[in-house]
Amino acid sequence: MEKKSYTTEEVAQILKVSKLTIYDLVKKGLLPTYRVGRQMRIDPEDLEAYINRSKKGASTISIKENEFPESPVSNGKGQRQGFNNTRQIVISGQDFSLDILANHIENSLNGIRPLRSYVGSLEGLISMYQGYSDIVSTHLIEAESREYNLPYINKILVNFEYVVINLLSRKAGFFVQKGNPKKIKNWLDLKSPNIKIINREKGSGARVLIDESLKKHQISIHEVNGYGYEETNHLSVASAVAKGVADVGVGIEKTSNLVHGVEFIPLINERYDLVILKTPENKALIPQIQSILNSNSFKSDLDALGGYDLSKTGQIIYET
Template identity: 45%
Template sequence: MLQDTALTPQEVADILKIAKNTVYELIKRGELNAYKVGKKLRVDFKDVEAYKNKSKTVQFNQVNQLNNTVDDNQISLETLSPPLYESTSSRDFVICGQDVILDILSRYLEFNLRGSRILRSYTGCYNGLFALYLGKIHISTVHLWDGDSGEYNIPFVRRMLPGVPTIILHLACRIQGFYVAKGNPKNIKGWEDLKRQDISIINREKGSGTRILLDEHIRLLGIDNNSIPGYSRECFSHLAVASTVSRGGADLALGNEKTGLQVKNIDFIPLQPERYELVIKKEDLNKPFAKAVMEIVNSENFKTELEGLGGYDISETGKIVAEL
C-alpha cells in the first residue's frame, strides 16, 4: 500500500516541492518523522501526509496573525518556532542549539552515555539560556554579542542566570556576515547599508544569536528597525535565510560563512567573528553527562572532525573561558 511506502529524503523533497536540505531541517526539528535503515534516512509516506495536513492548519492560523506587510511567499514552514524538548526521565539529556557541531557532539554522547536519550532542542540560544535557568534543559549553546562591551556570551550569561554558578566551555569561532546575491548587485558592504531603503532583508527568529547580533548593531547605529524593509519577516535557520536571498526573496540576510557556502548564487560578506560556546551549571559538573561533554570536546577525535568540516576556528576548543 502507498501508505506503507518508505521514501528517501529526495523523494520527500519532490513531493513537498522543497529542497532536500529543508527536509533534513524538518527531520532535525522533529517536525517530520524519520528513521534509519543502515546509514540511510527513510520517511514513511503516511508521515509525509500527516505533516502536510498538520502544516495546513498551522499555516492557516499563522496567516491570520501575520502583519499584512509580510509577503505571502514568506508565509512558510520556516516561520514556525522550533519545539523546546524537555527531559521526562532521569536518563534524558537535553542540549539546546542549532549548529552542525551539536550533531557531532550528540553522536559522541550517544556512544558514551549508553541507555540515555540525547535530545536536541533547536530553539535559539537566548531561549536556551532561559530554559537552562528554569532547569528544563541540561546544556545550552550561546553566541550572544553585547554591543556595549563588544563581548560575546559572558554579559548575557551573567544577566540571564543570576545566582546560578556556571562555566562557559568554548566550542569554536565562526564568521558572521551578510548573504547577498551572486555578484553583490546592490553593492552591499557593511552594517551602514541597513540604513538604505533600496535594500530588503530577511530576518532570523527572535531569540536566536544572529537576530540579537543584528538588533545590537541596529541599536548602535540608531536605526528604527521598523524602517528596514523586510525586518519583520522571519526564518528559522541560516540555511533558510540564505535560500531566501538566493531565490531573490530578499537582498540581504545575516548568517555564518559556512552555511552561505552551501547555497547556490550567494556571496558572503564577512563582518565579525563570533564565539560559539556551551553553558553548563557548576552543580552538574560531576554528573555523567557533563563529564562526557568535557571529555568529548577536549578529545582529538572531536577536534579533528570539526577541523574537517571547515569554516571553524578550533584553536580554543575545549577551553573553559569563564567561571561565573
C-alpha cells in the same frame, strides 16, 4: 503502509504547549520517543496513553518538577532519567556541530541519551533557567562591550552555578546575491530603502547580532526595509536571498557554501560557547563533555566540516 508518527513540534501543537514542555516530558520518561535521523518521533498510541494517564490524574503537563509523580523511571533523588535508567539530556542550539557532539555523547558516555532541541540562544538559556535544557549553546553579542555570551548568561542564570566551555568560533556576516548587485558592504547600507533584509526570529543569536549592530550604528528598525520578515534558521535566510526574496540576510559563512547563488560578506568572528549548570547531577557530566570536546576524534569531525576555528575548543571560558 507507512506507520504514522509525530514530531515533537506536532505533539506540541496537539497539546497546545511549547516544544520545550514536550522535551521535558520526554526527559522525565513520561512520553516515549525514538529517533529517525536527527528527529525525535512519538507514536500516536504513546501520545494517547499519556493523555489518558493525564485525565486520570497520573501526571500533568507542567514545568514544575515537583508536579510530576515518582515513577519507575525516576531514581527517587530528583534526577531525570529515561527508560532503562538512561539519563536523557537536552542539547539546545542549531549548529551542525551540536549534532556531532550529540553523536559523540551517545557513542562514548554510557547511560546518557542526548536529545536535540533546535532553539535559538536566548530561548535556550531561558529553557535552562526553567529546567528544560542541560547543555545550551549560545552566540550572543553585547553591542557596548562587544563581549560574547557572558553578559546574557550572567543576567539570565542569576544565582545559578555554571560553567561556560568554548565549542568553536565561526565567521558571521551578510548573505548577498552572487555578484552583490546592491553593493552591500556594511550595516549602514541597510538604511537604504532599496535594500530589503530578511530577519531572524527573536531570541536567535543572529537576531541579537542584527539588533545590537543596528543599535550601535544608531539605525532605527523602522528604517530597515524588511525588518519584520523572519526566518528561523541560517539556511532559510540564505535561500531567501538566493531566490531574490530579500537582498541581504545575516548568517554564518558555512551556510553560504551550501546555497547556490549566495555570497558571504564577513563582519565578525563570533564565539560559540556551551553552558552547563554545575549541579550534583552534572558533576560527572561536565568533565566528560570537556573530554569529548578536547578529543582528537571530535575535533577531526568538526574540522572535516570546514569553516570552524577550533583553537579554543574545550577551554573553560568562565565558571561560577
